[in-house]
Amino acid sequence: MKHLLGIEGLSRDEFYLLLDNSREMVEISRRDIKKVPALRGKTVINMFFEASTRTRSSFEIAGKRLSADVVNVSATGSSVTKGETLLDTARTLSAMAPDVLVVRHSASGAPAFLARYLPDTAVVNAGDGLHEHPTQALLDCLTLSEHFSARSQGIEGLRLAIVGDVLHSRVARSNIWAHLLLGNEVRLVGPPTFLPPELKEAFGADSSQCRGRLEVYYDLKSGIAGADVVMCLRLQLERQSQHFVPSLEEYSREYGVSEKLLARYAPNCVVLHPGPVNRGIEVSSEVLDGPRSLVSKQVSNGVAVRMAVLFLLATGKDTGETTIA
Amino acid sequence: MILIKGGLLIDPANNRMGAFDVLCEGTLIKEVAERGRISVPKEAQVVDVAGGWVVPGLVDMHVHLREPGFEWKETIKSGAQAAALGGFAAVCCMANTQPVNDCAEITRFILAKGAEAGGAAVYPLGAVTRGLKGKELAPFLELRQAGCVAFSDDGRGITDALIMRRALEWCRMLDVPLCCHEEDESLTQGGSMNESELSLKLGLRGLPAMAEEAMIARDIELARATCGRVHFCHVSTARSVELIRRAKQDGLKVTAEVTPHHLLLTEDRVADYDTYAKMNPPLRKEKDCAALIAGLRDGTIDAIASDHAPHENDVKEIEFEKAAFGLIGLETSLPLMLNLVREEKLSSMRLIEAMSLGPARIMGLSGYGKLSKGEAANITVIHPQAEWIFDRLSNRSLSFNSPWLGEKMTGRALLVMVRGRIVVQEGKLVGNGVSD
Numbered sequence: 001m002k003h004l005l006g007i008e009g010l011s012r013d014e015f016y017l018l019l020d021n022s023r024e025m026v027e028i029s030r031r032d033i034k035k036v037p038a039l040r041g042k043t044v045i046n047m048f049f050e051a052s053t054r055t056r057s058s059f060e061i062a063g064k065r066l067s068a069d070v071v072n073v074s075a076t077g078s079s080v081t082k083g084e085t086l087l088d089t090a091r092t093l094s095a096m097a098p099d100v101l102v103v104r105h106s107a108s109g110a111p112a113f114l115a116r117y118l119p120d121t122a123v124v125n126a127g128d129g130l131h132e133h134p135t136q137a138l139l140d141c142l143t144l145s146e147h148f149s150a151r152s153q154g155i156e157g158l159r160l161a162i163v164g165d166v167l168h169s170r171v172a173r174s175n176i177w178a179h180l181l182l183g184n185e186v187r188l189v190g191p192p193t194f195l196p197p198e199l200k201e202a203f204g205a206d207s208s209q210c211r212g213r214l215e216v217y218y219d220l221k222s223g224i225a226g227a228d229v230v231m232c233l234r235l236q237l238e239r240q241s242q243h244f245v246p247s248l249e250e251y252s253r254e255y256g257v258s259e260k261l262l263a264r265y266a267p268n269c270v271v272l273h274p275g276p277v278n279r280g281i282e283v284s285s286e287v288l289d290g291p292r293s294l295v296s297k298q299v300s301n302g303v304a305v306r307m308a309v310l311f312l313l314a315t316g317k318d319t320g321e322t323t324i325a
Numbered sequence: 326m327i328l329i330k331g332g333l334l335i336d337p338a339n340n341r342m343g344a345f346d347v348l349c350e351g352t353l354i355k356e357v358a359e360r361g362r363i364s365v366p367k368e369a370q371v372v373d374v375a376g377g378w379v380v381p382g383l384v385d386m387h388v389h390l391r392e393p394g395f396e397w398k399e400t401i402k403s404g405a406q407a408a409a410l411g412g413f414a415a416v417c418c419m420a421n422t423q424p425v426n427d428c429a430e431i432t433r434f435i436l437a438k439g440a441e442a443g444g445a446a447v448y449p450l451g452a453v454t455r456g457l458k459g460k461e462l463a464p465f466l467e468l469r470q471a472g473c474v475a476f477s478d479d480g481r482g483i484t485d486a487l488i489m490r491r492a493l494e495w496c497r498m499l500d501v502p503l504c505c506h507e508e509d510e511s512l513t514q515g516g517s518m519n520e521s522e523l524s525l526k527l528g529l530r531g532l533p534a535m536a537e538e539a540m541i542a543r544d545i546e547l548a549r550a551t552c553g554r555v556h557f558c559h560v561s562t563a564r565s566v567e568l569i570r571r572a573k574q575d576g577l578k579v580t581a582e583v584t585p586h587h588l589l590l591t592e593d594r595v596a597d598y599d600t601y602a603k604m605n606p607p608l609r610k611e612k613d614c615a616a617l618i619a620g621l622r623d624g625t626i627d628a629i630a631s632d633h634a635p636h637e638n639d640v641k642e643i644e645f646e647k648a649a650f651g652l653i654g655l656e657t658s659l660p661l662m663l664n665l666v667r668e669e670k671l672s673s674m675r676l677i678e679a680m681s682l683g684p685a686r687i688m689g690l691s692g693y694g695k696l697s698k699g700e701a702a703n704i705t706v707i708h709p710q711a712e713w714i715f716d717r718l719s720n721r722s723l724s725f726n727s728p729w730l731g732e733k734m735t736g737r738a739l740l741v742m743v744r745g746r747i748v749v750q751e752g753k754l755v756g757n758g759v760s761d
Contacts, residue, residue, distance in 0.1 A: 008526075085639070085642075085643055086643060086644055087642055087643065105644070107644035107645065107646045107647060108527055108528035108529050108598075108645065108646065109527065109528075109529070109598035109644065109645045109646075110644050112597065112598055113598055113644060113645070116597075117642075128528070129528050129529075129646070130528030130529070130530075131527060131528030131529075132528070167525075170528060173526075173528060196525060198521060198522035198525050199522075199525065201522040202522035202523070202525040202526040203526070
């Protein structure tokens with residue numbers, strides 16, 4: 001049985017297999033009747049131990065479009081509030097023989113933990129703590145591959161600037177792995193409190209195997225200069241009380257992405273945001289609602305990517321014997 | 326009378342190593358002499374320990390016995406017996422029980438339980454602050470008089486420098502060490518592993534090295550100003566070792582201990598969110614291990630202590646960030662540290678010193694650490710080559726939270742004598758641990 005626990009460790013072939021399958025799923029989502037029988041008789045359990053609107057509904061819709069039986073479990077209103085441990089909850093659900101267990105959890109490593117104890121169930125990481133959010137990186141790449149479809153190299157050879165709270169972002173981590181795998185130039189932009197000095201080493205960007213480049217910029221203008229893609233990260237409002245930023249105003253002034261800046265320093269770039277957005281803090285409404293923004297495409301592609309992941313894991317149509325990361 | 330004969334004597338206090346026999350009478354060592362020189366009294370029980378090392382009874386100066394309050398994790402009896410099986414003649418137990426050992430009643434309870442445990446002798450540490458809350462001082466005199474050998478809020482850092490200063494001033498008067506778990510908790514909130522590129526990759530909040538080092542630096546200065554005795558528990562970073570080395574060069578009364586796991590393991594052990602490798606201070610890096618070994622070798626670090634911290638599986642088989650800190654170590658310390666001798670990173674003399682005389686001196690345990698005529702008969706005999714598997718069957722502790730569970734160990738205690746009484750013989754508890 002295979003799992004999708006992260007982008008780290010995926011091979012290029014596995015990554016492209018997921019992306020290519022996602023493209024086929026996009027086609028289904030565009031049909032009048034958005035349903036195929038591919039996973040009829042298969043069961044998918046969505047275990048969401050952390051609040052989520054888009055990811056949870058996206059996985060649910062994905063499962064239903066493939067005709068799987070989808071069950072949603074959230075932390076509130078479940079045995080978790082009665083003090084049951086994560087492992088017991090998962091074992092209980094696993095005993096009902098689902099084909100795929102989709103897990104969102106506030107603790108980094110929770111999906112890996114479940115995968116270790118539930119070897120017979122495919123586990124999909126739908127976001128774990130600060131660690132990874134692999135389907136988000138996949139949907140971001142799918143969105144970019146649609147936008148850059150005219151480029152001969154596709155989404156390889158791009159310059160991507162990730163702006164904001166990289167330290168606390170699982171979206172950033174999964175995207176860094178993805179774009180380093182693709183050989184892209186990844187620029188991390190933000191104040192030093194969000195960009196610890198160990199970043200390059202953490203992602204193996206210094207090693208000879210790494211095809212991409214990882215650079216750190218404390219200055220927004222030079223960080224986004226010439227970027228093909230600018231990815232804005234959500235600034236959690238509590239970071240101010242934890243002294244990561246002196247004030248939201250100051251952060252916004254220094255690192256808020258505005259149309260004026262983009263027009264000057266990265267005139268051709270497109271903008272991504274994983275949502276939910278703090279309008280006017282990390283990115284201006286003008287950018288978000290303007291022609292550069294791929295945000296709503298990200299959301300619709302989210303369903304296609306999750307269909308591909310569920311399909312590949314539930315049917316075991318994988319490239320090899322190994323776990324998908 | 327008991328004659329221990331045929332072994333290799335290693336006695337750091339007298340800088341003596343060789344073929345010596347030891348004769349014990351009552352609770353004392355009656356004679357130590359070159360092999361065969363002691364005329365064997367008729368009534369003497371003769372224990373032949375050929376191939377074994379005869380060393381001062383080992384002392385583990387930092388363990389958690391969990392009683393009162395957490396008896397499902399460990400009891401004083403199970404802990405003292407595990408200690409004896411691990412080769413220890415004495416253990417010093419930390420105050421973070423429930424209730425906390427911050428009054429004479431608890432101290433006396435621990436001593437009474439320890440006396441009937443049928444294992445290693447048990448010496449309690451008292452809390453520095455009431456309830457380990459870091460707010461007001463515990464009754465030092467009352468605790469000392471009841472039998473506490475030292476003071477510690479282990480498990481918590483003492484963030485308030487004024488509390489630390491006053492505690493050191495009291496400890497100075499009592500001539501006991503203040504054993505410090507050095508952690509600036511404002512720097513470690515939410516942390517669960519070493520802060521590094523690995524924690525960044527895994528998405529785990531870090532326990533940065535600076536949280537330990539900044540507190541060690543502060544307390545060195547407080548020790549300098551107050552002339553108090555600061556003992557640094559479970560030192561884990563290269564920089565900590567350097568700070569302590571310099572403080573000792575300045576002539577300050579500071580001492581330090583290190584655990585086997587910080588000497589041997591690196592943070593890589595948590596790479597797949599293995600909660601059995603989750604501990605505080607956390608496992609660090611290779612360079613830290615190397616610096617700790619160098620510090621142990623040159624005497625900057627005085628003692629090896631296990632920080633034996635038993636926990637049930639239910640608080641380990643959970644999400645990494647939620648899991649309890651700590652691992653058991655009483656039964657694995659000795660074989661793991663013998664590995665350092667086999668790898669020629671440490672001399673056998675220095676190893677025995679750091680596991681007996683070193684901790685005994687710090688804690689003021691006068692009957693330990695010496696194999697001289699007239700001293701208390703606290704003796705351990707080690708079979709350095711004995712091979713065995715450390716697993717749930719062999720484990721005497723009530724808990725089995727160890728990253729070494731299931732692994733082969735080389736070396737174990739053959740015999741442990743506590744004040745003239747044999748508690749472990751042929752590697753087994755005498756009377757299966759039932760006390761007389």
